[in-house]
Amino acid sequence: MRLSIRPSRAILALLAALAAATASPALARAAPFVPPPLDQAAASAPGPQTQFDVIVLGTPSATTDGVVASVRSVHGVVRNAFQSIPAVEAKLTGTQLLALAADPALRSITPNGAVRRQSVISGHLWPLAADVAPLWRGMPARAHAPAIAIVDSGIDAWHSSSFGLRVVKSLDFTGEARPFSDLVGHGTLVAGLAAGASWQAMGAAPTAPLVSLRVVHSDGTSTVADVLAACDWIDANRVAYDIGVANFSLASAFPDYAMDDPLDAAVDRLWLDGVVVVTAAGNTGPGRMLYAPASDPLAITVGASDIADTVNRADDGAAPWTSFGATAEGFAKPEVAAPGRWMIGPLAGRSAFASEFSDRIVSPGFFWASGTSFAAPIVAGVAEQILARHPDWTPDQVKGALMVTATVPPAAPPLSLGAGEIDGAAAAAVASPPNPNAGLDALLTVDGAGRPAIDWGAWQAAVAADPGWTTASWTDMSWTDMSWTDMSWTDASWADMSWTDASWTDMSWTDMSWTDMSWTDATGMP
Secondary structure, eight states: OOOOOOHHHHHHHHHHHHHHHTTOSSOOOSSOBOOHHHHHHHHHOOSTTOOEEEEEEEOTTOOHHHHHHHHHHTTOEEEEEETTTTEEEEEEOHHHHHHHTTOTTEEEEEEOOOOOOGGGGHHHHHHHHTTOHHHHTTOOOGGGOOEEEEEESOOOTTOHHHHTTOEEEEEEOSSSOOTTOOSSSHHHHHHHHHHOEETTEEOSSTTOOEEEEEOSOTTSOOOHHHHHHHHHHHHHHTTTTTEEEEEEOOOOSSOOOTTTOHHHHHHHHHHHTTOEEEEEOOSSOBSOOOSTTTTOSSSEEEEEEEOTTSSOGGGOEEOTTOOBEEOTTOOEEOSEEEEOSSEEEEOOTTSHHHHHTGGGEEETTEEEEOSGGGTHHHHHHHHHHHHHHOTTOOHHHHHHHHHHTOBOOTTSOTTTTTTOBOOHHHHHHOSSOOOTTHHHHTTEEEOTTSOEEEOHHHHHHHHHHOGGGGTOOGGGSOTTTOOTTTOOGGGSOTTTTOGGGGOGGGSOTTTOOHHHHHGGGGSOOO
C-alpha cells in the first residue's frame, strides 16, 4: 500500500520538522493527523445523526488515560481503551471530531475500518488468475459431473451456501462417529476451494458432487491406517459414487521411498484404477520430496504460486514456502502449481479454525488461509471440470492436459512450480493431451489380484542399465521445452539423487507428528 501526500502538506510537514528540530529531537505536531476524507466527512455531517467510529492515538509521551480524557473533553464516547499503545476507540459526532482534531496531545484520528492484510485480495482473484472462471460458464449438467473425494478433516455439512445437497456421502474413519462434522476446519476450506458454490467464495467446480472422508480426529491427529482405510473405500466405491478425483491435502509424518510407502501404494492403486489423485506439495520450501503422498510419481503434486494480487501472470512467482525438489527415486515434484496465498473459502462452524483464526474471518462463515493444502483443491476442481467434459479420459490424460497448458512465471525459481501455473480453461480445451507418465506406464505389470501395478523391480533394472541416469540433471532441462511424449519423469539422475542424501538417520520417526506435517498448511504463512 502506498500513501500519497500533497505537495502543500509535504512542505508544511518539512517546515514543521525543521522548526521542531531546533527545540526538541522529537517531531512536534500542532494537531493530530486526520485523513482528508474523514476530515471532510466530519465537516459535512457535524450533527448527532452521524456517528464516526474512530481510533484516537496519542503522541508517544501520552498515556491512555490522557487520550480518554481528551475524548471526554469534547463529550465523545470511549468504547475501548488500549494499554499497549496510548489509544482508544471512540464514537464521535462530526463536531466532536473536528474539535478533537485541534488537540496537540494526539497523534492521529483515523477510521476504525475493517482490518485485513492487503494480499487477501488474492483470495478473490485466483479464479481469474488460474483461468478457472471461464469453466463456470456452460458447465456440464450435474448428472455428468464426477464426484471429488475429499480425504481430510471432514466437510461441515451445514455450510449450505457452499455445498447445498452436493455432499453425497460422508464417512468417518477416525472412530469418533462424526461423519458430518469438521471439528478442525481444514477439510471444509479444502472442499470449498475445490467445489464451493457460494457467490462469496466460488470453488473451481461449483456443481461437482462431493464425498467427505474424515480421517482426522477432533484434536487434529490422524494415522496412516485411517487414510489407507479411506483409500480402500474410494477404490471399492468409485464406480457407485462416480468418483473421478481424490484430493489429499495432507502428508505422512516420516520420509520414505515412494516405491515402498503404503500411502503412495494406495495412491497408485487409485490412479491405476481410474481416479485422478491430487496431492499438496507441502510448505517446507526447496528440498527433498520424501513424504507421501506428495512423493508419488503418478499423482499430480501441486505447489503454491503467488499471484501478487493481480490477474496478469507476468508478476507471479512461487510462494516462498512452497515445497519442491526430487523424490528419493529422482522424480521431480511438483508437476504443476495453483494460487495458494490468502485463499478465501468456507469456515466450519465450531471448528478449531473458527476459534484459532477468528482474525482471518472476511465475512460471516468465510475466512482465509495460505498453503499448498489450498492450492491442491484448485487443481482437483479443474481436474473434475476436465473429466466432466472428457468422461473417457484417463488420469494420465488429465495430468497431461494440466501440464502441457501450464506456464512458468518469470519470477519462480527453476522447478519450484513444476510445469508452471495451471490454466483451467486451456487445459479443458486440450483435444489430445500427452502422457507425462509414459515412462512408468511402460513398466506396468499385473499384481496378485490381476490389477495393473508398477513393477518397481523392472524400473530399478532400467535405471541401472541406462547410462543416461548418471548424467541427466533436472536443472539442465526446461519443463516448458520438454516433450512429454519423448521424455519421462525417470530421466532424472539416480546417482545425483541418492537416498543417502536424505539422511534417514537424521530424521527421527518421533520427531514429527502427523499434525506437524499436514496442518501447518493452514497456518497462513504469507
